[in-house]
Amino acid sequence: MSLIVQKYGGTSVGTVERIQAVADKVIGFRKAGHDVVVVVSAMSGETNRLIGLAGQMQEKPDAREMDVLVSTGEQVTISLLCMALKARGQDARSYTGGQVRILTDDSHTKARIQEIDDAKMRTDLEAGRVVVVAGFQGVDHQGNITTLGRGGSDTTGVALAAALKADECQIYTDVDGVYTTDPRVVEKAKRLEKITFEEMLEMASLGSKVLQIRAVEFAGKYQVPLRVLHSFKDGPGTLITIDEDQSDMEQPVVSGIAFNRDEAKLSIRGVPDSPGVASKVLAPIGEANIEVDVIVQNMAADNTNDITFTVHRNELDKAKAVLEKVASDLSAREVVGDASVVKVSVVGVGMRSHAGVASTMFNALAAENINIQLITTSEIKISVVIEEKYLELAVRSLHTAFGLDAEPVVE
Numbered sequence: 456m457s458l459i460v461q462k463y464g465g466t467s468v469g470t471v472e473r474i475q476a477v478a479d480k481v482i483g484f485r486k487a488g489h490d491v492v493v494v495v496s497a498m499s500g501e502t503n504r505l506i507g508l509a510g511q512m513q514e515k516p517d518a519r520e521m522d523v524l525v526s527t528g529e530q531v532t533i534s535l536l537c538m539a540l541k542a543r544g545q546d547a548r549s550y551t552g553g554q555v556r557i558l559t560d561d562s563h564t565k566a567r568i569q570e571i572d573d574a575k576m577r578t579d580l581e582a583g584r585v586v587v588v589a590g591f592q593g594v595d596h597q598g599n600i601t602t603l604g605r606g607g608s609d610t611t612g613v614a615l616a617a618a619l620k621a622d623e624c625q626i627y628t629d630v631d632g633v634y635t636t637d638p639r640v641v642e643k644a645k646r647l648e649k650i651t652f653e654e655m656l657e658m659a660s661l662g663s664k665v666l667q668i669r670a671v672e673f674a675g676k677y678q679v680p681l682r683v684l685h686s687f688k689d690g691p692g693t694l695i696t697i698d699e700d701q702s703d704m705e706q707p708v709v710s711g712i713a714f715n716r717d718e719a720k721l722s723i724r725g726v727p728d729s730p731g732v733a734s735k736v737l738a739p740i741g742e743a744n745i746e747v748d749v750i751v752q753n754m755a756a757d758n759t760n761d762i763t764f765t766v767h768r769n770e771l772d773k774a775k776a777v778l779e780k781v782a783s784d785l786s787a788r789e790v791v792g793d794a795s796v797v798k799v800s801v802v803g804v805g806m807r808s809h810a811g812v813a814s815t816m817f818n819a820l821a822a823e824n825i826n827i828q829l830i831t832t833s834e835i836k837i838s839v840v841i842e843e844k845y846l847e848l849a850v851r852s853l854h855t856a857f858g859l860d861a862e863p864v865v866e
């Protein structure tokens with residue numbers, strides 16, 4: 456008998472019928488002899504609806520109250536799923552994050568899990584019950600409700616699996632695994648049998664929302680066997696693995712393509728070319744709690760520098776205001792903001808041992824006449840910032856250029 460933690464996402468519990476189908480599925484696992492802990496998200500669209508309500512009350516809603524509000528979405532689905540299970544003769548018990556005691560820090564709306572008390576869950580499992588836990592939420596040391604950031608139910612699932620030393624954590628969603636890129640953007644995307652934690656971490660941090668980045672971090676840190684599967688279609692899904700399979704000669708150089716639409720670009724032009732200037736430009740941005748991503752500096756003909764960097768699109772106005780202040784202190788020529796950029800990245804552990812990935816990438820983009828505005832690389836990824844309107848074209852052409860397209864199905 457094994458212990459499985461299953462997480463069902465918003466679309467998988469989006470209607471009464473789907474919640475009932477999840478109950479049937481869970482009972483199937485019980486009948487096969489497994490202990491099951493289920494984590495559920497709010498019904499699809501509910502978290503966005505609640506955030507919308509908050510926006511009508513306060514321009515920048517209070518973070519503590521926001522957590523009290525958005526955590527209610529998951530409280531609805533845990534109770535409904537338990538009712539569906541009980542209606543089918545399966546004893547079950549629901550818990551909010553605070554009731555389990557998923558202890559987090561106090562950073563409202565982006566809290567981190569610190570500790571999980573597994574006592575109640577263990578007692579229930581021993582009594583033959585299915586345990587159903589609300590995803591996305593916890594409680595801080597003062598008893599305040601906290602939430603874990605968008606997509607945070609994935610992290611709840613993995614963290615519970617780690618705390619309970621589960622045999623597997625299964626993330627059930629509306630696609631049948633992790634694909635070479637978002638299958639909703641590229642029709643020819645292929646499901647991966649497996650992907651390494653390292654690659655999945657890059658994909659998640661570069662914009663692939665199939666798994667929340669913290670869930671992948673947790674799974675890697677605590678070595679939780681993690682699988683992404685379709686909620687209602689049978690199949691092996693995708694296993695997130697620890698080891699790179701060195702013996703696999705077929706291992707592609709690029710495993711996947713990620714993209715992020717939430718980017719914005721800022722430039723400060725005509726700053727002096729002298730030591731300490733980059734710090735004078737970027738330190739105030741950091742002090743304003745704005746995260747900076749890609750940074751590029753280039754020299755203009757008059758020996759001054761232009762510094763360009765990207766920030767989250769929601770923070771463009773705030774960052775621009777900070778930069779305008781810096782610009783007047785440094786007598787810079789101008790500050791320019793652009794919210795119509797995106798970042799496209801190719802990811803693969805195979806890049807470590809292969810040259811030429813960058814040139815393949817740049818050639819493919821050049822062939823489509825797509826201008827590259829910024830470039831950044833690390834050991835297993837290359838990212839470019841391009842104009843937003845070229846996003847789909849860029850992702851599709853890179854998918855083909857790196858040989859990732861699925862074979863056409865022969866009827």
Ligand code: ADP
Pocket residue numbers: 463464465466467496606627628629630632633634635636637638639662663664665666711
């Ligand atoms: P859930 O509500 O179940 O948590 P999400 O919407 O958060 O589901 O994540 C699943 C979605 O992630 C898919 O519908 C798909 O559009 C998107 N996605 C982005 N990149 C990928 C990828 N590489 N592989 C699979 N799905 C991806």
Ligand code: ASP
Pocket residue numbers: 464465496497502503528590591604605606607608609
């Ligand atoms: N309901 C939350 C969200 O929409 C958490 C989750 O679904 O993972 O972000």
Ligand code: MG
Pocket residue numbers: 464606609664665666667
């Ligand atoms: Mg999700």
